Amino acid sequence: MSWTGDPTVLENSTLQERVVERVHSSGATVAFCHKPGYLRKYACFTTNFGSVDDRFRIGGGSEVSLPDGVAHFLEHKMFEGEKEDAFQEFSRLGASANAFTGFNGTSYLFSCTDQFYSCLSHLVRFVQSPHFTPENVEKEKGIIGQEIRMYEDMPGWRVYFNLLEAMYENHPVSKDIAGTEESISGITSPLLDDCWSAFYHPSNMILFAVGDESEEEFFEQADRLLSEKDLGPAPLLEKIATSEELDPAKTEIRQEMHVGRSKLLMGWKDVHPGLSGKEMMHKELLTDLVLECVFGQSGELFEKLQTANLVDDSFGASYMIYGDVGHSAIGGDVAEPDQVRDFILEELPAILAKGICTEDIDRQRRAATGQLLRSFNSLENIAGSYCSARFLGSNPFEVVDLVNKIQSEEVVERLREHIHPDRMVCSIISPA
Template sequence: MEKTHYATLDETLYQQTLANGLKVTMLPKAGYHKTYAVMTTNYGSIDNSFVPSGESEFTEVPAGIAHFLEHKLFEKKAGDIFEVFSRNGASANAFTSFTRTSYLFSATDHIKTNLLTLLDFVQEPYFTEASVNKEKGIIGQEIEMYEDDPNWRLFFGIIENLYPEHPLHEDIAGTVDSIAKITPEQLYAAYRTFYQPSNMNLFVVGNIDPLATLTWIEANQNGKDFPAAEPIQRRFPEEASDGSDIIPYRMTELPVKRGKSIVGIKGLAEVTADRAGLKYRTELNLLFDMLFGDSSSNYLQLYDQGIVDDSFGYELDVARTYHFATLSGDTEKPQELSDAIIGLLEKASENPDLNAGRLALVKKDALGRLLQSMNALEYIANTYSGDDFGDASLFDLVDIIDEITLTDIQTTLKQFVRSKALSVFHIQPLAADAQ
């Protein structure tokens, strides 16, 4: 078992890749009563074109199948897995993102039993025609609920502008029409392809003994037969490297009291899955905090002008095959807000907020938030399992934040913020509501 000590955080990681390829990472936290475990597969909503395990040709599956599969794994012939966890004092959940699917539990006791339950239910699929058809109605209601959410519509509106061809613009849950096409055979094909142990990782953090925990996991995995691992082949539509396929502007009307405005920036450069990639993402976070954080002169000016309020903020997503940033808020003046943001972005290199003194402040703030987050077991496990930067992880962020310079920020600004990479999406109140 490999042991890595991070002196700046005073944390020690224990790692072992099992014979079947499953990567196990453990972080003991002395003094904690709770233990949190998350099992993650490198498979998400964008992975709809792939070569199924044991086959040689690409297949296309309906949008939403990764999320559908997540739901179905909790249902077994013997009953609902949530009830099993509950009987053993654990709280369980799962979530699907664009690139990952994760299954998790937290508990204060019966850790071995709950950990083995997690491994077993994720690794034992059970789908029938009847249960799949039943789930379509349940997920269909979930989809309709999201379609009524203006913030959800705003987010996917800008994503469709930035990625009109990439499956990223499709709702993670799919559509009512797409999930209606899902079959048990497709679920099994996706499961066999992406739920190989070698495409998964298990992270356990909390009041644990690493050696004893690894012994439980190894015994469980050694008692199961898995097919030989196969290379996973995924396929994505070709995108214009110069951003010429980006839709510059769209808008829609919804029954909202106030308008919503969002500006998106599509990353046109490739992000490497290593420490350099993690540093690049950190530089982007610091850059947007410098320019648009709630203590920046830009934000205060927009706030004083009545263009933004407390709803304004930015989000950044950096993952395999894509990365983008969004800046959004509720406003009476959607066009003024997007124009102001674009104006600030296009002249960001000359912005007075982009200086060494402010960088030092936002680095200090970022470091403080990171150290505070390291007390949250959920944050540690989910962040570690969800990132894709090779051997680099959140445990390297203290050193990475410390080494970033103003020159690094300026270089990243020039690389990421380009006029041709920008897009705008507005939500306006329905004409009847606006009168």
């Protein structure tokens, strides 16, 4: 096998970084970022199969509906080999390995200082050699059950997923990534086999590496490794999207837990089927800028909340975008969640009427550029940003230009479109 077409170079003059990307004849996207001088090397093999992918069909066949938590369960079981688990070989090579499942993808990764290509071989081979048996699948349910219980005791996790549950009526983004003890009880080894065949074909995956290695050698080795196993033509995979209305499912969810401090999150939902690539990235950056100007710690609202002793430095805002939906989340650890929510609701009409001034936008642009420069110090962050952006059809290196091109008028327009008091959703965790 070899490469399809010429390499694509993604780069940006402000960031002074470049990623070289090629498509392998197996279907895999392979990319490399050279970081001179770094001792650490990092690689990930990532599939575009996350917790939101709960329904699919192959080649126009019948629809397969998945129980919550399958992508995460599969991630756990991929480490199981016929003779030993995959961690052992990474340990022999002096590498540190891990994996994580998100809403849109599952990533297998390692970092090492030496024997990079031995580690890379092991990474590609173990992800392409599943070993599911009824016994090892049953055994894993106990371990994942404990993981689920751990999350149930984490108030920060609960307040976030309760917010999503209140926001979304149907969309699987509101489901816990690990599922529930009940939902995983029905997972079987044939089901994992089906999911692996559908979603772990190289055409649905990205192999990415970053570190002080030779670009030429990396692509040679990647070609060799991806050519070792012929997984046949790409399955005609069709992910079935779940439609979602703009109105929230519920206005609030409250939960009592054994906590010392209450937690509050407020937020708004976006529904944008068909949005992808540059438009999606633009929307994300624009909304981030709006949230930072309105709810950030240099804003008037935060100052008022802090003066009233209602919030502390844990208060903040963020925006997440996942294909056809997205949402903001604003809040933190607070003593009086109802007071904070009411205070913000009272202030919102004036904020919406006033809009956002050009000076604030310009300052946020400078801060965003500095933050981007910082983020490119981290190998994990480079890999994560690249894979997420590519799965959403965008180019991570366009961020700086997009931020600089944002117009004041569109910021104000976006503010009034997104922050809609009638559609606000609230999640509160309070002491039991």
